[in-house]
Amino acid sequence: MKVQPRQRAAGPQPLAHLCGLLRHLLAALSLLCIALAGCTVGPDFVPPDLAANAGYSRDKLTTTARADIDAGGGPQRLIDGMDIPGQWWTLFRSPALNALVEEALHANPDVSAAQAALRQANERVFADQASLFPSVNGNLSKTREKVSGATTGAASSPILTVSSASLSVSYAPDVFGGTRRQIESSTAQAEYERFQLEATYLTLTSNVVNTAVSLASVRDQIGATEQIIRLQSDQLDLLNAQRRLGAIADTDVLTQQTALAQTRATLPPLQKQLAQTRNQLMAYLGRFPNQDRDERFDLASLHLPQELPVSLPSAIVGQRPDVRSAQAQLHEASANIGVAVANQLPQFSITGSLGSTVASGTRLFSAGSGVWSLAGSIAQPIFDAGALEHRKRAAVAAYDQSAAVYRGTVLTAFQDVANALRALEADAEALNQQVAAERSAQASLDLVQAQFRLGAVAYINLLTAQQTYQNTVLARVKAQAARYSDTTALFQALGGGWWNRSDVDPATAGKPDRFGLPSWQEIMPTHKKPAPGDTTRFN
Structure with missing residues (x-):
């Protein structure tokens, strides 16, 4: 009509x-x-309920084992319902680590990209709201x-x-609410970008902490390897002296030289790993590799948090950025059904x-x-060969897809927490055993060295004791680092405490501008190339 x-x-x-x-x-x-x-057609979005029996494990873990070592050996207590601090990385009590995390949050390009994506989504919400006016x-x-004149007769x-x-x-x-559903959809998209930003922050902070732990672990492995090289070099000097006296054969000296060379050969891969890990840290900090300021970490400089939070299962879906992002996508899909229905009216x-x-x-x-x-x-659409009806069905199918993705994301969230809790338990026990093994291997090496000097044991016994001690030292260092890394993994699995800090740049939120016109700079732009992230020419 x-x-x-x-x-x-x-x-x-x-x-x-x-x-x-x-x-x-x-x-x-x-x-x-x-x-x-x-009258707003289409379904009203209701967040899915969590299963009543959802949990992390059958057996409840309260306290991990303790290892008899200062760096990372203490037991950790897990406290149900304990809140997570916004700056959770400060619990490692390392001023150098805190400074690197703060630098990464301000300089990493991924954070700038996520902030810009959120700003773009918010501006689209305002653009859709303009349809109501x-x-x-x-x-x-x-x-x-x-x-x-011929046509006018003049x-x-x-x-x-x-x-x-x-x-x-x-x-x-907007009689049937199609415009309002479109605004609801774009608002949900902005909510998705909001939690993508939080996911970027969480991933970045966890990566910086884990990289610092990796640097500390590799540096300690290099230190342990250099100590073993000194021990084997001293033993080679002793063998050379005994050979000159005719007390041993040349084969023992050659075997020790081979063992020493093999141990020295393990240093270059560790040094390469150290350099590559530092380059990765520079990337997280927004620096180029040549801008390394030689920040140093070792496991002794990092404190292992003694009290760890374990969020209630009912709270995890509200804390995990990936779950909140999946929920926002589900909300967007629900609103799009309303848009498709309104288009048929x-x-x-x-x-x-x-x-x-x-x-x-x-x-x-x-x-x-x-x-x-x-x-x-x-x-009123009368005949369109079923196009609008099929678009509505496609919107319903998209909602079903988003619902399945949401359920999968929730399952992954619980799996991550369960894995982190199990890793904490296993790592503590492993470190306890590795410390005991290292001390036993050191005592055995000291005894065999003394016996070898007296000629009471063959050289093969000394070589075996050296290799055993070397392996236990490196295994102990790796077990120490694993406790720090899996503690970080628990904070990451629980959402990282973003609700206790403000990650969103206020300028990202924007504001409605109902009478916006192009600025003079946009009408007559200069030819100066803007720096990355510089938006002053376009404001």
């Missing part, structure tokens, strides 16, 4: 006529809108035209000049214009030059 527009030359009071018609039309539309005020356009034109060909100025208004009432629109049109020699807006028009229309 379409209401035909009315248009005529306005008299002395065209605005009064237009206002009268608008009052009648708006009164009728108001009654219609009041009748349909609660009328749009007003101004038009100004002047036309000169030479008309053939003896000459006159030149006509027509000037026109008008203001046009268009409005599409009648679409309403109102347009009107008021202006003045004059010929040459007459001023605009003079008496008798006014023109106006007013039109209302309703459009």
